[in-house]
Amino acid sequence: MELYLDLVSQPCRSVFLFAKVAGIPFEFKPVDLAAGDHFSEEFGKISILRKVPVMKDGSFILTESVAILKYMAQKYSSSVADNWYPAGLQQRACVNEYLAWQHTNLRLHGSKVFLLRSLFPIIMGSEAPKEKMDAALEDLKQSLNQLEEKFLQNRSFIVGDKISLADLVAIVEIMQPVGSGLDVFEGRPKLIAWRERVKKALGEKLFDEAHAAIMNASSLPQKMMQDKSKLEMLKPRFQRLFI
Numbered sequence: 001m002e003l004y005l006d007l008v009s010q011p012c013r014s015v016f017l018f019a020k021v022a023g024i025p026f027e028f029k030p031v032d033l034a035a036g037d038h039f040s041e042e043f044g045k046i047s048i049l050r051k052v053p054v055m056k057d058g059s060f061i062l063t064e065s066v067a068i069l070k071y072m073a074q075k076y077s078s079s080v081a082d083n084w085y086p087a088g089l090q091q092r093a094c095v096n097e098y099l100a101w102q103h104t105n106l107r108l109h110g111s112k113v114f115l116l117r118s119l120f121p122i123i124m125g126s127e128a129p130k131e132k133m134d135a136a137l138e139d140l141k142q143s144l145n146q147l148e149e150k151f152l153q154n155r156s157f158i159v160g161d162k163i164s165l166a167d168l169v170a171i172v173e174i175m176q177p178v179g180s181g182l183d184v185f186e187g188r189p190k191l192i193a194w195r196e197r198v199k200k201a202l203g204e205k206l207f208d209e210a211h212a213a214i215m216n217a218s219s220l221p222q223k224m225m226q227d228k229s230k231l232e233m234l235k236p237r238f239q240r241l242f243i
C-alpha cells in the first residue's frame with residue numbers, strides 16, 4: 001500500500017497515525033504541498049483532485065481521508081483493535097456521526113484559522129482582515145464547545161472509554177490552529193485531559209513525529225516564497241475565500 005502524504009496536512013496526519021499505530025504496512029510517498037508537488041504531472045496521474053492524502057493499494061486508488069481510514073480499518077480488521085472502528089452497530093454509528101460532523105465544523109473552522117494566521121500574510125502580502133479573523137475564531141470556539149459538550153461529554157474518548165478514528169480525526173484538526181501559534185486549549189481542562197489521553201493511546205513519540213511539520217509551520221513562508229508563480233496561483237483562491 002502506498003500513502004501519498006504531506007504531514008503539514010491534518011487528514012494526512014490521521015491516515016499516517018492510524019497506519020502506524022495499527023501496524024499497517026505502507027510506503028510513504030511524500031507530496032510537498034508548499035513546493036507545489038500536487039500540481040505536478042506525475043501527481044495528476046494519481047489524483048486529478050490534486051489533494052492529499054491519497055492511498056494506492058495495488059491498482060486501487062482512493063482519495064478522502066475518512067474513506068481511506070475506514071478502508072484500512074476494514075481491510076485489516078483481523079489485526080486492528082475493534083475500538084478504532086467498532087463492529088457494534090451503534091458504536092460504529094457514533095464514530096461515523098463524528099466523522100460526518102467534523103468536515104463542516106472543526107475541520108472547516110480550524111483550517112480557516114490556520115490559513116488566516118499562517119498563510120494569508122504570505123499569499124496576500126498583508127495581515128488577514130480583522131473581521132474575517134474574528135469570525136473564524138468565533139466559529140472555531142463554537143466547534144470546540146460542541147466537541148466538548150456533544151461528542152466528549154464526560155467520557156474518556158468520543159465513543160466511550162477507548163480511542164477510535166473519531167478522536168484521531170479530531171486531534172489532528174485541533175493541532176492545525178495550534179501550529180499557527182494559537183493556544184486553542186487555553187481554559188479548556190476537559191479538552192486538555194482528552195488530548196493527553198489521545199497522545200498516550202497513540203504514543204507520544206509517534207504523535208510528536210506526526211506533528212513535527214505543523215509545529216514548525218513558521219518555516220512554511222520561506223519554502224513557499226521560493227516559487228513566486230505558485231504563490232500567485234493561490235492568490236485568487238484566497239481572494240474568493242477571504243476577501
Ligand SMILES: N[C@@H](CCC(=O)N[C@@H](CS)C(=O)NCC(=O)O)C(=O)O
Nearest residue numbers: 009010011050051052053064065066
Ligand atoms: N476532504 C479531504 C480533504 C483533502 C484536502 O483538502 N487536502 C489538502 C491538505 S489538508 C490539500 O491537499 N490541499 C491542496 C490544495 O488544495 O491545493 C480529505 O479529508 O482527505
